[in-house]
Amino acid sequence: MSWWSVDATHDPERASWVESAQGHGDFPVQNLPFGIFSIEGGHPRAGVAIGDKILDLFACASAELLLADVAPLCAGETLNALMALPGEARRALRHRLSDLLSDPAHRARVEPMLLDAADCVMHLPARIGDYSDFYVGIHHANNIGRQFRPDNPLLPNYKYVPIGYHGRASSVRPSGEPLVRPWGQRKPPEADAPVFGPSARLDYELELGVWVGPGNDLGTPIPIGAAAEHIAGFCLLNDWSARDFQAWEYQPLGPFLAKNFQSTVSPWVVTPEALAPFRIAQPARPQGDPAPLPYLHDGDDQAHGALGLVLEVDLTSAAMRAAGHAPLRLSRGPASNMYWTVQQIVTHHASNGCNLQPGDLLGTGTISAPEREGYGSLMELSSGGRDPIALPGGEVRTFLEDGDEVTLRARGEAAGAVPIGFGACQARVLAARWAESG
Ligand code: MN
Numbered sequence: 001m002s003w004w005s006v007d008a009t010h011d012p013e014r015a016s017w018v019e020s021a022q023g024h025g026d027f028p029v030q031n032l033p034f035g036i037f038s039i040e041g042g043h044p045r046a047g048v049a050i051g052d053k054i055l056d057l058f059a060c061a062s063a064e065l066l067l068a069d070v071a072p073l074c075a076g077e078t079l080n081a082l083m084a085l086p087g088e089a090r091r092a093l094r095h096r097l098s099d100l101l102s103d104p105a106h107r108a109r110v111e112p113m114l115l116d117a118a119d120c121v122m123h124l125p126a127r128i129g130d131y132s133d134f135y136v137g138i139h140h141a142n143n144i145g146r147q148f149r150p151d152n153p154l155l156p157n158y159k160y161v162p163i164g165y166h167g168r169a170s171s172v173r174p175s176g177e178p179l180v181r182p183w184g185q186r187k188p189p190e191a192d193a194p195v196f197g198p199s200a201r202l203d204y205e206l207e208l209g210v211w212v213g214p215g216n217d218l219g220t221p222i223p224i225g226a227a228a229e230h231i232a233g234f235c236l237l238n239d240w241s242a243r244d245f246q247a248w249e250y251q252p253l254g255p256f257l258a259k260n261f262q263s264t265v266s267p268w269v270v271t272p273e274a275l276a277p278f279r280i281a282q283p284a285r286p287q288g289d290p291a292p293l294p295y296l297h298d299g300d301d302q303a304h305g306a307l308g309l310v311l312e313v314d315l316t317s318a319a320m321r322a323a324g325h326a327p328l329r330l331s332r333g334p335a336s337n338m339y340w341t342v343q344q345i346v347t348h349h350a351s352n353g354c355n356l357q358p359g360d361l362l363g364t365g366t367i368s369a370p371e372r373e374g375y376g377s378l379m380e381l382s383s384g385g386r387d388p389i390a391l392p393g394g395e396v397r398t399f400l401e402d403g404d405e406v407t408l409r410a411r412g413e414a415a416g417a418v419p420i421g422f423g424a425c426q427a428r429v430l431a432a433r434w435a436e437s438g
Contacts, residue, residue, distance in 0.1 A: 003087065003228040003272055004279040004304040009098040012418050017107045018114065020051030025411070026268075026421030027051055030277075032097050033268035033423070034079055034233070037120040044077040044123045049268055049423065050101050052117050059113040065106075066096060078127045079269060083213055083232035084358035087272070090213075090232070094273050122267035124174050125235075126211060126359030131172055131263070132349060133207070133239055133255075133363035134164040138339040140368040143380045148247070159289050162296075162340040162348045164365075167239075168260035172361060174267045175425045179240055181402060181432040182261040186244035198432035199242035201385060202400040205366040206313050206376035206408055208335060209237035209265050210342050212360035222350040224298040227343035228305075230356065233269035234342075236311075236408040236425035237363045240264065243379050243399065265361070266408070266425035274420060278308040278412035282341050295351060296344045305341035309410045310334055311367060313376070317395055318403030325392040327407065330381060333374025335410070337367055402431045 001007070008014070009030065015022055016029035027033065027049040037054050038044045046057040061071035070093050073081040085093070100106045135141055138158075145153030157163065173179075181202055187194040213232035216222050222230055239259060246258035282302045291297065298305075311334070314327035340348075342364065350356055366376040375381045378399050382389060388396035400406070408425040 001091065002300070004276050006277050009094055009273070010277050010417060012416065014098070014102050016050060016101045017104050018051045018053055018101060020053065021101070022051075024051045026423050028418050028420060029098060029102050030418040031270065031274045031420040032094055033270045033274065034082060034125065035268045036078060036123040036125050038123065039115060039120055046074045046076070046079060046082065047115075048097055049117065050114070053114040054117050054120055055097070055101065055110070056113045056115060060100070060110070063109065063113070065100060065109065067092065078359065079125045080127055080359040083126060083211055083269075084215075086214060087229045090271065091273055094271065122174055122176070124172065124265070125267060125269050126361070128169040128172055128359055128361050129357045131167040131169040131361040131363070132164050133167045133259070133365060134162055134340070134345050135365040136162055136338045136340040136345065137365045137367040137376065139337055139370050140366040140376055140380065143368060143375065147379070147384045159339070160293065162345050164345070164349070165254045167263065167363070169361065171260055172263045172265060173427070175264060175423070175427065177264070178428045178430045179262045179264070180430045182242055182245070182257070183432055183434050184242055184245040184257050185248055187248045194248060199244055200399070201243035202429065203241045203243050203378045204313070204400065204406045205239040205241055206311055206331070207237040207239050207366055208307070208309075208342070208364045208410070209235040210345065210362040210364070211235065211269055212346070212356045212358060212362065215356040215358055215360065216350050218355040219353040221353060222347050222356070224296055224301055224343060224347045227301070227346040228272060230346055231272055231342060232358065233271045234275065234422070235269060236266040236410055236422050238264040238406060238408055238425055238427065239363055239366070241377070263363070264425055264427045266422050268423045270420070270422055275307060275412060277414050277417035279304045280306045280308040280336060282306045283336055292344065296340075296347060298343070301341055301343045305343050306338065307335045307342070308414055309412050311376070312409045314407040314409070315391070315397070316405045317391055317401065319393055319395055320391060323393050328391055330389070331373060331375050333367070333369030333371070333376070335367055337369055337374070338364060400429050402429055404429045
């Protein structure tokens with residue numbers, strides 16, 4: 001079995017006895033993502049999304065409906081132990097869950113373990129030890145590079161190194177948790193000295209998140225051929241960015257306070273198995289580009305390592321919601337606009353012996369299409385603030401205003417496969433807070 005193989009759990013004919021799963025935009029029985037949820041007054045615990053329900057994994061394990069070796073891993077308040085499972089064991093769990101939720105013979109026992117998702121609160125799926133963010137969206141890198149360095153948008157290392165930096169794990173938050181506008185230093189172009197205040201150029205970044213699986217021991221790199229086995233799942237990631245702070249602080253050491261005040265993830269961990277039908281070849285590099293160095297090159301990865309997902313960003317403002325306007329679609333584009341595959345990101349990260357651990361989070365970097373309708377940030381959509389975007393109701397935006405709500409979505413679509421989605425990655429911007437002293 002390879003990591004891109006399709007099996008009986010993907011069969012389009014397979015239906016769940018959970019009625020809402022049929023034709024569900026995100027969570028048909030072919031998806032089965034893992035998450036951590038709670039109901040009012042209860043402890044967070046592991047669950048699986050199915051239609052508009054959540055299957056309580058701990059209840060399943062307690063009722064001895066799961067393999068004995070997996071059951072104890074479902075008891076925690078995070079998915080770290082489940083994420084550490086080797087791919088083979090995770091695939092066995094998927095097969096069992098798929099059977100439980102599709103075979104009517106299991107319905108009577110399993111149905112009492114379903115909760116209405118609407119009654120549940122979703123939490124971070126893992127205790128995140130470390131979070132690193134990459135920069136593999138080549139059109140984003142070009143667009144942003146051009147604004148910061150007009151004659152030199154892509155630095156010479158870009159086509160050799162999957163560029164990344166270490167982010168901040170403590171401020172990663174699940175979808176739904178609002179974001180407080182950050183304060184920071186910015187230097188207006190015409191000013192002699194920087195000022196300290198709320199960001200005036202608050203932006204989102206449309207990214208995919210990668211949840212690390214088993215991981216590697218310190219000093220032991222992950223070969224590219226084995227990288228897929230170290231990925232436990234995927235999510236959407238909004239890497240909120242204060243562009244004014246970023247422009248002032250980013251040299252010489254890269255992003256710092258412009259990025260680490262909060263990052264929002266979608267709470268469901270979509271497994272590599274669920275994404276198998278949506279694997280596609282990594283797009284060929286343009287003529288004249290260097291081939292990846294051997295440690296980053298693998299034939300299977302090049303043939304199957306990209307993701308056939310469609311990514312979308314929606315925006316509502318407070319005024320839009322008050323007036324009953326539908327969300328404004330800011331962008332839509334394919335996730336294949338990545339210069340490096342997620343497997344190459346994993347291998348590069350561990351290539352110096354750096355140890356990745358179960359539950360670590362990697363961001364791909366902003367994924368933009370070559371065309372404006374697929375740009376993954378306001379920095380690009382508004383051309384660095386020069387071209388305002390019209391909102392329904394007469395408002396305009398160059399960057400985010402207080403009350404704005406940003407929603408990221410991802411959907412896998414492929415011929416002969418039941419489409420699946422990631423669920424929303426959504427958060428609202430709250431006004432800056434600062435305890436003025438004196
Ligand atoms: Mn980013």
